[in-house]
Every structure is written in C-alpha cells, then in structure tokens.
Amino acid sequence: MCVDDVHSGIALLESLVGGDIMSERINLLQGLRYPTPEEFRKLGVALADSWEQIRFEEIGDRHEEDFFDMFRNIELGNLYREFNGRVFNTEVAYKLVVFFYNRGIPDEPWFQSPGKDGRSTDYFPRFTEDVHFVNHFWFYHYADSFYSQFQGIVDFLYHVIKVKYDFDVKKNIGLQRVISFKLEEVEPELEKVLQDYRKKNSL
Structure with missing residues (x-):
C-alpha cells in the first residue's frame, strides 16, 4: 500500500463521516x-x-x-x-x-470521477x-x-x-436446525413460518 492509497482511504472515510480525520475534526453531532x-x-x-x-x-x-x-x-x-x-x-x-x-x-x-479541482474522485458529490x-x-x-x-x-x-417445548438440545453449531426438526413434530405450522424465513435469508 502506497501513501496515495492511504490518503485515498482517508478521503473516503472523511466523506463517510463528514469530518477531517487527519486533523481529528469530526463532528457528527452538528445538525443532529x-x-x-x-x-x-x-x-x-x-x-x-x-x-x-x-x-x-x-x-x-x-x-x-x-x-x-x-x-x-x-x-x-x-x-x-x-x-x-x-x-x-x-x-x-x-x-x-x-x-x-x-x-x-x-x-x-x-462518487464522481474525475472530481473537481484536479481530484481523481469525489465521493458523495x-x-x-x-x-x-x-x-x-x-x-x-x-x-x-x-x-x-x-x-x-x-x-x-x-x-x-x-x-x-422442553427440547433437550445442547448449544452447538446447527442448533436452530435441530430445534426446527423437533418443532416440526409438535407445531408444524410454526415451523413452516420459520422455514420460510430461513429460505428467504439463506439460513
């Protein structure tokens, strides 16, 4: 990583937080x-x-x-x-x-490239x-x-x-799937709702 990369990263962070990181002038409370x-x-x-x-x-x-x-x-x-x-x-x-x-x-x-005043890129122009x-x-x-x-x-x-439901399940990886398997036997409708959620969120 070169010096220019560091300054580019700082410029991006300054745009994100609206402050001057190099001089530690970050005021996220102004106008809040x-x-x-x-x-x-x-x-x-x-x-x-x-x-x-x-x-x-x-x-x-x-x-x-x-x-x-x-x-x-x-x-x-x-x-x-x-x-x-x-x-x-x-x-x-x-x-x-x-x-x-x-x-x-x-x-x-x-972002906008090229930026103003000779800058290569302006973030959030x-x-x-x-x-x-x-x-x-x-x-x-x-x-x-x-x-x-x-x-x-x-x-x-x-x-x-x-x-x-007093499921005897130990805390471990895959806990939700084990509980879901047991839940399907006692409350299939509830398990169907949770299953749909898992599918939509790739769980």
Missing part, C-alpha cells in the same frame, strides 16, 4: 436531531400492527400444582418479557433508520451541507443496529421455543 415524540409516533403507524404481532402476550400469575410446571412458567414469563424488550429496541432502531432517511441523503451518485453527512452516518449506524437486533430476535425466539 432526533424525532419529537409526535414524529416518533407517526414513524411507527404503518407497521404498528406488525410489531404488535411479533410480541408475546405476557404470562399472568398462575397457580400450578406441579412444581416443575410452575418453574417453567416463571422462566417463560421472564423470556417473554426479555423478548418483547428486544422487539421494542428493534422497533426503535427501525424508526430511526426511517427518520434519518427521510431527512435527506442525496447519495446518488455516490451531492453532499453539499454538513447535515447530509450527519444523516448519512446515523442512517447507517441505526441500519446496522436494526439488522443486528432483528437477527438477535430470531436467535432468541429459538431459545424461547426450546424452553417452551
């Missing part, structure tokens, strides 16, 4: 704002029913005669609450992705205001958060299934 409560509520209207369908109904107080059933219901109740909390965090990340996208990210074309860089950075930040948290929901769901 988050949605108001009313804006936040409106961001979720279109998918409100979908998010609600993902959540578990929490288990109320039950008086089980069998000690093991009582213990399992307590554990399931805790898992349901944790799962619903994860869904809430994922919903927040999704809304913030939409919010920063709607604020404006003129990233097409994302239509980013003419600081807020464009800010929106771009935080959009991708929350997009990454959304994807990671959504996948975390799927992984955690398999753990809930394992506990709910």
Whole structure:
C-alpha cells in the first residue's frame, strides 16, 4: 500500500463521516436531531400492527400444582418479557433508520470521477451541507443496529421455543436446525413460518 492509497482511504472515510480525520475534526453531532415524540409516533403507524404481532402476550400469575410446571412458567414469563424488550429496541432502531432517511441523503451518485479541482474522485458529490453527512452516518449506524437486533430476535425466539417445548438440545453449531426438526413434530405450522424465513435469508 502506497501513501496515495492511504490518503485515498482517508478521503473516503472523511466523506463517510463528514469530518477531517487527519486533523481529528469530526463532528457528527452538528445538525443532529432526533424525532419529537409526535414524529416518533407517526414513524411507527404503518407497521404498528406488525410489531404488535411479533410480541408475546405476557404470562399472568398462575397457580400450578406441579412444581416443575410452575418453574417453567416463571422462566417463560421472564423470556417473554426479555423478548418483547428486544422487539421494542428493534422497533426503535427501525424508526430511526426511517427518520434519518427521510431527512435527506442525496447519495446518488455516490462518487464522481474525475472530481473537481484536479481530484481523481469525489465521493458523495451531492453532499453539499454538513447535515447530509450527519444523516448519512446515523442512517447507517441505526441500519446496522436494526439488522443486528432483528437477527438477535430470531436467535432468541429459538431459545424461547426450546424452553417452551422442553427440547433437550445442547448449544452447538446447527442448533436452530435441530430445534426446527423437533418443532416440526409438535407445531408444524410454526415451523413452516420459520422455514420460510430461513429460505428467504439463506439460513
């Protein structure tokens, strides 16, 4: 790697974060704002029913005669609450992705060659205001958060299934496939939904 390659990489990173890396002047807070409560509520209207369908109904107080059933219901109740909390965090990340996208990210074309003033390449040539860089950075930040948290929901769901149906499965590579095989015997419709998801996402 030559010096020119290093400077080209720095130029790209500066474009991505909207700052001057060489002089350590990176300000991702300039022009940053988050949605108001009313804006936040409106961001979720279109998918409100979908998010609600993902959540578990929490288990109320039950008086089980069998000690093991009582213990399992307590554990399931805790898992349901944790799962619903994860869904809430994922919903927040999704809304913030939409919010920063709607604020404006003129990233097409994302580069221009040759660039201006003798530069070989200009990245994000239509980013003419600081807020464009800010929106771009935080959009991708929350997009990454959304994807990671959504996948975390799927992984955690398999753990809930394992506990709910008392599957004797050890944590190992291929855990989801083993659980799916067992689930097909007791809840084939649920397994069909999960199977469709795995096919769409190549799991």
